Amino acid sequence: MSDATYAGRTVAVDPEGFFVDPEQWTDEMAPEIAAEVGIGELTDRHWQVIKFMRHEYEQRGAGPTVRVLGRTSGVSIKELYELFPKGPAKLAARIAGIPKPRGCI
Amino acid sequence: MTRRVLILGGGTGGTLVANRLRRMFTPEQLDVVVVDLDDRHIYQPGLLFVPFGRARPSDLVRSRTRQLRPGVDFRRAEIDQVDLEGDLVALRDGSTLGYDALVVATGASLMPEETEGLTGPGWGAKAHTFYSLEGAASLGVALSRFERGRLVVNVVDMPIKCPVAPLEFAFLADWFLTRKGIRHLVDITFVTSLDGAFTKEVCNRELSSLLEAKRIEVVTEFNTGQVDSAGGRLVSYDGREVGFDLAVVVPLHGGASYVNRSPGLGDDLGFVPTDESTLQSKASPNIFVVGDATDLMASKAGSVAHFEGEILVHNLARFLDGQPPDASFDGHTNCFIESGFGKALLIDFNYQVDPVTGRFPAQWGLPLLKESRLNHLGKLAFESIYWNLLLPGRDIPTVPTAMPLTGKHLVAVTG
Numbered sequence: 001m002s003d004a005t006y007a008g009r010t011v012a013v014d015p016e017g018f019f020v021d022p023e024q025w026t027d028e029m030a031p032e033i034a035a036e037v038g039i040g041e042l043t044d045r046h047w048q049v050i051k052f053m054r055h056e057y058e059q060r061g062a063g064p065t066v067r068v069l070g071r072t073s074g075v076s077i078k079e080l081y082e083l084f085p086k087g088p089a090k091l092a093a094r095i096a097g098i099p100k101p102r103g104c105i
Numbered sequence: 106m107t108r109r110v111l112i113l114g115g116g117t118g119g120t121l122v123a124n125r126l127r128r129m130f131t132p133e134q135l136d137v138v139v140v141d142l143d144d145r146h147i148y149q150p151g152l153l154f155v156p157f158g159r160a161r162p163s164d165l166v167r168s169r170t171r172q173l174r175p176g177v178d179f180r181r182a183e184i185d186q187v188d189l190e191g192d193l194v195a196l197r198d199g200s201t202l203g204y205d206a207l208v209v210a211t212g213a214s215l216m217p218e219e220t221e222g223l224t225g226p227g228w229g230a231k232a233h234t235f236y237s238l239e240g241a242a243s244l245g246v247a248l249s250r251f252e253r254g255r256l257v258v259n260v261v262d263m264p265i266k267c268p269v270a271p272l273e274f275a276f277l278a279d280w281f282l283t284r285k286g287i288r289h290l291v292d293i294t295f296v297t298s299l300d301g302a303f304t305k306e307v308c309n310r311e312l313s314s315l316l317e318a319k320r321i322e323v324v325t326e327f328n329t330g331q332v333d334s335a336g337g338r339l340v341s342y343d344g345r346e347v348g349f350d351l352a353v354v355v356p357l358h359g360g361a362s363y364v365n366r367s368p369g370l371g372d373d374l375g376f377v378p379t380d381e382s383t384l385q386s387k388a389s390p391n392i393f394v395v396g397d398a399t400d401l402m403a404s405k406a407g408s409v410a411h412f413e414g415e416i417l418v419h420n421l422a423r424f425l426d427g428q429p430p431d432a433s434f435d436g437h438t439n440c441f442i443e444s445g446f447g448k449a450l451l452i453d454f455n456y457q458v459d460p461v462t463g464r465f466p467a468q469w470g471l472p473l474l475k476e477s478r479l480n481h482l483g484k485l486a487f488e489s490i491y492w493n494l495l496l497p498g499r500d501i502p503t504v505p506t507a508m509p510l511t512g513k514h515l516v517a518v519t520g
Contacts, residue, residue, distance in 0.1 A: 064373075071374075077328070081343045085343060087326055
């Protein structure tokens with residue numbers, strides 16, 4: 001557990017940088033987190049996914065997987081990889097200030 | 106008045122729940138009805154051994170009805186949908202069945218059509234699966250002809266049935282090719298959507314060193330978008346490629362198709378949102394869910410269905426009696442991991458406690474997370490336990506429903 005500072009506020013994050021308390025997240029923090037993970041500018045498409053991640057987390061208590069995102073967010077899996085290269089579910093979760101999606105076992 | 110429990114699915118979970126209920130209630134008290142599409146019960150853990158010539162497909166199949174106690178009514182039919190409001194299940198033949206309580210036990214289905222290249226012409230040229238009886242048999246033929254090149258084992262995405270099976274396949278391939286004297290002519294690569302060979306930390310460490318010792322390369326965070334069977338390559342959504350001469354692919358899984366035709370019952374993938382403790386559907390207190398059909402953070406494995414069975418039947422009986430549920434499932438999972446050369450590992454864990462080293466079910470027991478001959482014999486013995494104790498809904502001597510802590514070297518207790 002450690003701290004990070006986004007938009008001038010100190011928040012608690014886990015060793016991989018995911019928010020421990022999603023309540024601490026605000027919209028203004030998203031661009032700074034995105035920059036940290038190598039995403040330059042957040043477009044409307046990015047925001048559609050980020051908002052969807054927040055919504056899903058609030059509804060279900062966990063972030064969706066890439067597969068569920070591709071089916072339900074209105075953004076195809078291919079585009080998700082263009083928006084959030086390498087790992088859309090993980091990167092979008094981190095930028096949206098929700099915990100790392102748990103892999104199924 | 107006689108009440109009715111309707112069980113959808115006559116696989117592992119449905120069968121053991123039906124048999125437990127039949128023992129608990131007289132036919133005057135309760136109708137127990139099981140619905141399934143066919144009368145073929147497959148011993149799924151045996152599929153892994155088919156491609157290596159260690160199990161014959163026909164030996165893995167028995168009649169579903171023969172596994173049910175006398176007095177359990179079996180209906181062979183396709184399910185159309187569940188009407189949660191009316192407590193009714195519509196069947197494709199046009200008839201309906203009412204229920205006082207419903208048990209969803211229709212497991213997980215393979216969905217190869219969701220990945221480009223896993224169906225249609227060309228599929229089966231160089232790419233196979235062992236997650237179906239037919240697939241395991243045709244992979245066996247391909248493997249017996251395979252002489253050199255790159256063998257790829259690919260898990261498209263989670264969740265899948267028996268999450269350790271793809272790793273076991275890679276271990277057994279190493280053993281099989283070594284015994285044939287051609288291991289040095291083959292590269293084995295394990296390609297996964299996860300960020301490690303396995304999700305659980307201590308387990309991942311142990312399995313990773315085992316993979317390394319067996320010279321099995323691991324490619325992580327690979328989200329397969331296309332399987333080009335004829336061209337011999339996996340292509341990920343982010344444009345990476347892994348070439349192969351023979352690919353063993355585990356397709357995406359989803360719930361049974363009627364789940365998504367039943368308003369309010371399932372999630373986006375067709376699994377049923379389930380209370381992790383009471384095993385009731387989140388949609389309705391008179392719907393219970395067992396085995397692979399749930400959306401629980403527990404493995405989709407026979408051992409889980411077995412442990413859930415006792416809890417579910419207890420809570421279902423309380424429900425019929427007008428009482429609130431008071432038994433609680435802890436997420437207990439127990440899996441043998443075959444590692445080749447006559448050895449296997451054993452893992453035992455639950456929602457809170459990750460797989461660790463130690464012994465199961467106590468100090469005198471089987472070694473956990475460690476290769477041993479004893480575990481391999483345990484895995485082989487499980488087939489008989491499955492047909493003779495697990496499906497009849499009996500407890501397995503010395504294996505408790507609640508995960509035992511004694512014997513475990515606890516390092517990671519969370520939650």
